[in-house]
Amino acid sequence: xxxxxxxxxxxxxxxxxxxxxxxxxxxxxxxxxxxxxxxxxxxxxxxxxxxxxxxxxxxxxxxxxxxxxxxxxxxxxxxxxxxxxxxxxxxxxxxxxxxxxxxxxxxxxxxxxxxxxxxxxxxxxxxxxxxxxxxxxxxxxxxxxxxxxxxxxxxxxxxxxxxxxxxxxxxxxxxxxxxxxxxxxxxxxxxxxxxxxxxxxxxxxxxxxxxxxxxxxxxxxxxxxxxxxxxxxxxxxxxxxxxxxxxxxxxxxxxxxxxxxxxxxxxxxxxxxxxxxxxxxxxxxxxxxxxxxxxxxxxxxxxxxxxxxxxxxxxxxxxxxxxxxxxxxxxxxxxxxxxxxxxxxxxxxxxxxxxxxxxxxxxxxxxxxxxxxxxxxxxxxxxxxxxxxxxxxx
Numbered sequence: 406x407x408x409x410x411x412x413x414x415x416x417x418x419x420x421x422x423x424x425x426x427x428x429x430x431x432x433x434x435x436x437x438x439x440x441x442x443x444x445x446x447x448x449x450x451x452x453x454x455x456x457x458x459x460x461x462x463x464x465x466x467x468x469x470x471x472x473x474x475x476x477x478x479x480x481x482x483x484x485x486x487x488x489x490x491x492x493x494x495x496x497x498x499x500x501x502x503x504x505x506x507x508x509x510x511x512x513x514x515x516x517x518x519x520x521x522x523x524x525x526x527x528x529x530x531x532x533x534x535x536x537x538x539x540x541x542x543x544x545x546x547x548x549x550x551x552x553x554x555x556x557x558x559x560x561x562x563x564x565x566x567x568x569x570x571x572x573x574x575x576x577x578x579x580x581x582x583x584x585x586x587x588x589x590x591x592x593x594x595x596x597x598x599x600x601x602x603x604x605x606x607x608x609x610x611x612x613x614x615x616x617x618x619x620x621x622x623x624x625x626x627x628x629x630x631x632x633x634x635x636x637x638x639x640x641x642x643x644x645x646x647x648x649x650x651x652x653x654x655x656x657x658x659x660x661x662x663x664x665x666x667x668x669x670x671x672x673x674x675x676x677x678x679x680x681x682x683x684x685x686x687x688x689x690x691x692x693x694x695x696x697x698x699x700x701x702x703x704x705x706x707x708x709x710x711x712x713x714x715x716x717x718x719x720x721x722x723x724x725x726x727x728x729x730x731x732x733x734x735x736x737x738x739x740x741x742x743x744x745x746x747x748x749x750x751x752x753x754x755x756x757x758x759x760x761x762x763x764x765x766x767x768x769x770x771x772x773x774x775x776x777x778x779x780x781x782x783x784x785x786x787x788x789x790x791x792x793x794x795x796x797x798x799x
Contacts, residue, residue, distance in 0.1 A: 406471060406472050406474075407471065407472055407481060407484050407485050407488060407503055407504045408469055408470065408471035408472070408488070408501075408502075408503065408504075409469070409470045409471075409488050409489075409492050409497075409499060409501070409502045409504055410464055410467050410468070410469050410499070410500040410501040410502070411467060411468055411469075411470070411492055411497035411498055411499050411500055412466070412467045412468070412497075412498050412500060413468070413492075413495055413496065413497040413498055415495045415496070415497075416431070416495075417494060417495055418431075419431045419448070419449075421494065423490040423491070423493060423494045424486065424489075424490040424493070425452065425453075425486075425490075426450060426451075426452045426486060426487045426490040426491075427450065427451040427452065428448060428449070428450055428487075428490075428491065429449040429450065429451055430448070430449040430744055431446055431447070431448050431449070431461075431744070431745075432446065432447045432448075432449070432742035432743060432744050432750055432751045433445075433446055433742060433743055433744075434446070434740065434741070434742055435721065435724075435740075435741040435742065435743055435750075443462065443463050444462070444463070445460065445461070445462040445742075446460070446461040446462070446742070447459070447460060447461075447473065447742045447751055447766075448460075448461060448491070449768075449777075450487045452483055452486065452487055453483060455478050455483060456476070456777065456778050457472075457473065457476040457477070457478045457483070457484065457487075457778070458473035458475070458476045458751075458766070458777075459471065459472065459473060459484075459487060459488065459491065460472070460473050467500055470488055470491060470492065471488070472484045472488075475753065475764045475765070475766060476766065476777065476778055477565075477587075479518060479565055479568055479569070479587050480518075480565070480568075480569055480572075481565050481566075481569070485504040485505075488502075488504050489502075489504050517572060517575055517581075517583055517584055517585055518568065518572060518585050518586075518587075519584050519585065519586050520586070521586055521588045521592075521593070521596075521782060522779055522780075523586075524586065524593070524596045524597070525596050525782060525783065528584075528596075530557045532555060532556060532557040532582075533555075533556050533557070533601075533602075533603040533635075534556070534557050534558075534559060534597065534601050534602045534603065534633075535549065535553070535556050535557070535558050535559070535602065535603050535604045535605070535606070536558070536559045536560075536561065536597075536602060536604070536605045536606070537549070537558065537559075537560050537561065537605075537606040537608070538561045538590040538605065538606065538607045538610070538621060539561065539562060539563075539590070539607070539608070539609070539610055539611075539621075540560040540561070540562050540567065540571060541562070541564070541567055541608075541609070541677060541679075542567065542570070542677055542678060543560070543567065543570060543571035543574055544675060544676075544677055544678070545606065545608060545673075545675050545676075545677065546558060546560050546571065546583065546606075547571070547574055547575075547578060547580065547583075548674065548675040549606075549675075550580050550582050550583045551578065551580060553582075554582055555582075556582060556603065557582055557584070558582055558583045558584070559583075559584050559585075559586065560583055560584070560585045560586070561586055561588060561590045561593055562585070562587065563587055563588070563589065565587070568585055568587055571583075571585060572585065589761065590621055590626075591621060591623070591625070591626055591760070591761050592761050592763075592782055592784065594626070594629035594630060594632070594633055595629060595704070595782070595784055596782065597633045598633070598703055599632050599633060599700075599701040599702060599703045599704070600632075600633070600634070600635045600636070600700055600701060601633060601635065602633045602634050602635060602638055603634075603635060603638050603639075604638060604639050604640075604641060605630055605633075605634065605638075605639070605640045605641065606641050606643075607621055607622070607640070607641065607642045607643070608641075608642075608643040608644075608677070609643060609644060609645060609677065609679065609680070610622075610642075610644065610649070612644070612646040612648060612649035614646075614648060614649075617652075618760060620649070620652075622642070622649075622652070622653045622656060623656070623760060624656060625760060625761075627640070627656060627657065627660070627695070630695075630697075631663070631695075631697050631699060631701070632701045632704075634697035635697065636697060636698065636699065636700055637696055637697065637698070638696070638697045639694050639695065639696050639697070640694070640695040640697070641692070641693075641694045641695075642691075642692065642693050642694075643673075643690065643691070643692050644690070644691050645680070645683050645688055645689070645690055645691070646691075647689070647691065650691040650693065653693060654667070654693055657693065657695050660695075662698055662699060663695050663696065663697065663698055664695070664696040664698060665693060665694070665695055665696075666692075666693070666694045666696070667691075667692065667693050667694075668691075668692040668693075668694075669689055669690070669691055669692070670684075670689060670690050671690070671692050708783040708788045708791075710776060710780035710781060710783075710791055711775075712767075712773075712774035712775065712794075712795055712798060713795070714772055714773065715769065715772055715773075715774045715798040715799065716772060716798070716799065717748045717749070717750060717769050717772055717798075718748065720741075720752075720797070720798055721741070724738060724741060725738065726738060726739075729793070729797075731789070731790075731793070733758075733785070733786055733789055734756065734757055734758060734759075734786040734787075734789045734790040734793075735756060735757070735759060735762075735790070736754065736755075736756040736790050736793055736794060736797075737754065737755045737756065738752065738753075738754055739753040739754060739755055739764070740752075740753040741753070744770075746770070746771070747771070748769070748771050748772040749769055749770045749771060750769050751766045751767070751768055751769070751777065752766065752767040752769065752774075753765075753766055754766075754767060754794070756787065756790035756791075756794070757781070757784065757786045757787045757790050758784065758786040758787075761784070761786070763781055763782070763787060765777065765778075765781055766778070767794075767798075774798060
């Protein structure tokens with residue numbers, strides 16, 4: 406993660422602009438969770454039409470400025486430029502930095518990188534859709550896109566360097582039928598219309614043997630996959646982990662309907678560099694393909710993520726770090742950061758489904774609240790959690 410360590414104690418007042426980067430506000434930690442906790446700041450940034458936060462905190466005898474994990478953006482050069490602009494403005498003495506940005510001969514095709522909100526509000530196509538979850542190096546996705554120019558491909562990946570590498574290759578190979586999104590695949594499916602997808606590829610997902618709740622495959626994920634798949638569409642798993650393969654097969658064989666095909670060491674027309682390495686080592690590769698044999702109705706979730714007027718001073722008095730649990734959702738207030746202006750600050754909160762938690766900031770200005778970086782995705786659990794948050798913040 407890009408960050409800079411420096412030994413300048415100077416704090417500067419916001420708002421200000423430096424090198425095209427707008428620094429909107431600086432919020433200070435309220436320290437409600439731990440009495441001995443050090444002071445931490447969240448700095449609001451707007452740059453190239455994207456909003457995100459930087460974190461400023463003490464590090465030994467120095468200070469560290471870094472990207473905020475919750476509000477990460479792509480490409481990562483946006484964050485690096487913001488970090489560099491801030492320390493340049495305060496004239497910091499830099500101890501360490503990994504924020505050098507080099508001019509690249511090939512600029513990524515950023516128009517193919519979409520925010521998740523695009524798929525919620527604007528994504529429409531008459532083409533067949535195919536989705537690859539965790540495309541890694543992009544070798545398989547690029548091959549499929551070139552082979553099937555009339556198909557709209559969507560690539561899901563949370564590893565930023567992989568995203569940037571794929572975007573470069575899309576330009577080099579002049580491929581224009583791929584959209585890329587940096588998002589959790591377990592949430593993404595809910596924003597695709599029913600019966601529109603021909604294939605879903607899940608190749609070599611992280612098995613998460615020690616954290617099975619983080620696995621892509623679950624009963625909920627399979628059900629959503631079947632909803633978006635057209636009749637005879639397929640959900641295709643390819644894995645080198647026998648344990649993960651067995652886990653997925655057990656889930657699939659407990660379905661009420663569907664056709665399942667299993668292969669071992671099946672040769673594909675294209676393989677990843679990791680797969681090539683594993684085959685040389687004599688490691689088995691397992692495939693299980695689920696064919697959809699049903700048709701689903703479209704889902705229509707009604708939602709309103711507005712807050713109205715809230716009482717931040719009252720919230721400060723009752724704030725608790727203890728999670729609030731419901732049968733279908735949970736809410737956990739992670740942190741509170743206050744601005745110099747009265748009744749203004751940032752509330753960091755994790756909420757939604759137990760298997761698909763969402764972390765967001767609520768930005769409060771003069772007791773008017775809204776979600777920073779836009780509203781949550783309108784999943785049923787997020788909608789219910791929001792209604793409870795509105796009650797808490799009154």
